[in-house]
Amino acid sequence: MRRIVVAVMSTISGLVLLFSYHTSTNQLGETEAASVQSRSAASAPADPPVTSDDTAGDTSSDSSSGTLASGTFTGDSVATRWGPVQVEITVKNGKITKSEAIVYPTENHRDVEINDNALPILSDETIQAQSAQIDFVSGATVTSDGYTQSLQSAIDQAFQ
């Protein structure tokens, strides 16, 4: 069965309003009953937090300001144009660091694995604009006027 990963990122409050969360283990694909209701869940999950494959496996700091516990959570299934979609979120230190919509298309005549590690490799962490690791900002075309105050200008200046 083909599995397309469509990453869905939204504001934290937007996601919370739409879904309630259940703890899950990626490897087993099973869901457990402990549901996390919105951001007010203060208790840690009964099992150790499970992080999805491409987050940095740092599970040591799951004490947070008392909102979302660290780990990976799977929401309810939602019907979309691609078929049923489940949203999976990763929480670290009380913040949603990653959210992905996992899509399972219903047509099976194409039995192809979609490899999302192909070049260009996609890295999907939402990071702050001040990060020095970005080489380029891609946005709707910048004009000369907008450039001087832009993040790109600051990046370029470091190397001029």
Add this chain to the structure above:
Amino acid sequence: MIEAVPPPPRRAVVEQIMGMPVGVHVRGDGARGTDVEAAIQLGLAGLREADAVFSTWRSDSAIERLRRGELTVTQCSPEVAAVIELCDAARERTAGWFEYLIDDGSGTRLIDPTGLVKGWAVERALTAVVVALEGQGATGLDVAVNAGGDVAVHRAAVDGRSWLAGIEDPADRSRILATVELASGGIATSGSAARGAHIVNPFTGERVARGGSVTVYGPSLMWADVFATAAFAYGDGCLEWLAERPGFRSEGYGAVVVTAAGLTLRLAPSCTPLPPVL
């Protein structure tokens, strides 16, 4: 003891060309040398030349003279015919959502290849810089050309560093929504944020004024730009629409769409050739 590895030397030259800031970045040992500077200038010169030929803002450009009927296509330099041919292919590949014959308001349709020329010219400039560097014997340098947020990149070593692009939040231009690592090819973003509603729906003639943006990345900056522009004009459902474009999946393109409502959707690239969409 762990020693910090210093970042490789890097040089950026930024100039205003085609009405936007164009930055050429070179990274690696020797990047700050004078030979590299010369190679960079070669690339920039190529962009200025493309601007002279294709700018619709210059009354003496070949494209303007073509539009006024002073020249025929065959009387222009061969690159004009080449670009027009690419525009035809772009129209076909996007089922008409990329269009280069634009109504000038009086019912006359004028040729305007601007939407395709930028990506085409930037790719050409990247090649020029890389070839010039290789001509100097400098084969280990990474190069990138960034024209106002549309970027074409080259990585010298298979196991070297990629370039990292951040996709701007169209609602807050100081914020990055997502990052894309690129070792080759390009990334382009289309939207209304910087210049207001300048993208036109080719079927209605109306300017597309919605919020959000479409970013496409993959093996060719030119095609990424064509796809992004067409998809932004297309609007709701454009992510699925992109996935169905000929070659989009099989050639390894990916996309990030920020909807007008502010939701960010991403279609990761596939490296496995897919059978045609039925």
